[in-house]
Amino acid sequence: MRTSLHNIRSAEAYLKGEMPTEEALVFEARLLTDPVLRMQVRFQQKAYALLRLLYRKQLKQEATAVEEQLFNSPDKEAFRQQISQLFKS
Amino acid sequence: MEATVIHIERPGAASREAIFLELYERAFPLTAGFVSKMGGTLEDAKDIFQDALVIYYEKSLEPLFITRISAEAYLLGIAKHLWIRKFKQHANKVPLTAAENQISIPDDFYANVDDQKLLHLLEKSGKKCLDILKVFYFDNLSMKKIAKVLGYASDRSATVQKFKCLEKVRDTIRDKSLGYEDFLT
Known part of the structure; x- marks a missing residue:
C-alpha cells in the first residue's frame, strides 16, 4: 500500500479508537508535528460525517x-382507514 | 405494552424494506395519533415519522442498543422529540415519560447548508466510490461478504479500493472547503 493510503488507514484506526495505545501515542505525536497530516485527518473526519448524512439520505428514500406502498397499495386499505380516522376534524 | 424488539441481524436494502414496512404498520398509527392531537396534519406525521424511522434504525444497529420499551413506543418517543424541535415548542407542552426523556436525537441529524452543498458536490463527483464506502461503513457486512458484493477478488483488494475511495472523497472535501476557517484552526 502506498504511503498516502497507509496514512489514511492509520488515521481511520486512530479516529475509530481501534489503534493500540502505544501506536496511538506515536500517531498523536505525528499529528502535533505534521500540519499536513493534521489537516488530512480533519478532512477525513469530515468525510465520515458526510458519508453518514449520505447514508441517512438513502435510508430516508427507502422509507x-x-x-408510498402503504398509502397506495390496494391491500392496505384498512391501514389507510385507520390513519384517516385520526385526521378527521 | 409488551416490549418487542425487532432484531436487525443482517441489514441490507432488501431486508430493510421488510423491516421498514413492519415498523410503519405497527408504529405509524401511534405517531400519527400524537401529531393529530398536537394539531398537525397527516403530512406532518409522515415527515416526522420518516425521520424517526431513520433515527430508530440507526440506533437499533448500535452494538449496545438495549431498550425496555417497544419499537412503537420508542418511535413515538423520537417523534415527540422531533416535534418539539420542529415547532420549537416548550417541552412542557409535550409531556414526556421517563423512558422518552432518555431518548436523544443525533446532534448531526439535520445537515447544515454547507454540509448539504458539500454532499451535493460529492454526489456529482462520482457515485461509485460513495456507494462502495456506504457498503463498507454502514451495511455491517464481513470483509469477505463486502469483497464478494463489490466484486473484488480478495479482502485485500477490496480494502485498498476502500481507502482509495476515502482518499478521493477526503480530497474533494478539501478542495471544496478551502477558505472555510474552521478547518484552518
Whole structure:
C-alpha cells in the first residue's frame, strides 16, 4: 500500500479508537508535528460525517418508498382507514 | 405494552424494506395519533415519522442498543422529540415519560447548508466510490461478504479500493472547503 493510503488507514484506526495505545501515542505525536497530516485527518473526519448524512439520505428514500406502498397499495386499505380516522376534524 | 424488539441481524436494502414496512404498520398509527392531537396534519406525521424511522434504525444497529420499551413506543418517543424541535415548542407542552426523556436525537441529524452543498458536490463527483464506502461503513457486512458484493477478488483488494475511495472523497472535501476557517484552526 502506498504511503498516502497507509496514512489514511492509520488515521481511520486512530479516529475509530481501534489503534493500540502505544501506536496511538506515536500517531498523536505525528499529528502535533505534521500540519499536513493534521489537516488530512480533519478532512477525513469530515468525510465520515458526510458519508453518514449520505447514508441517512438513502435510508430516508427507502422509507419514502415504503410509505408510498402503504398509502397506495390496494391491500392496505384498512391501514389507510385507520390513519384517516385520526385526521378527521 | 409488551416490549418487542425487532432484531436487525443482517441489514441490507432488501431486508430493510421488510423491516421498514413492519415498523410503519405497527408504529405509524401511534405517531400519527400524537401529531393529530398536537394539531398537525397527516403530512406532518409522515415527515416526522420518516425521520424517526431513520433515527430508530440507526440506533437499533448500535452494538449496545438495549431498550425496555417497544419499537412503537420508542418511535413515538423520537417523534415527540422531533416535534418539539420542529415547532420549537416548550417541552412542557409535550409531556414526556421517563423512558422518552432518555431518548436523544443525533446532534448531526439535520445537515447544515454547507454540509448539504458539500454532499451535493460529492454526489456529482462520482457515485461509485460513495456507494462502495456506504457498503463498507454502514451495511455491517464481513470483509469477505463486502469483497464478494463489490466484486473484488480478495479482502485485500477490496480494502485498498476502500481507502482509495476515502482518499478521493477526503480530497474533494478539501478542495471544496478551502477558505472555510474552521478547518484552518
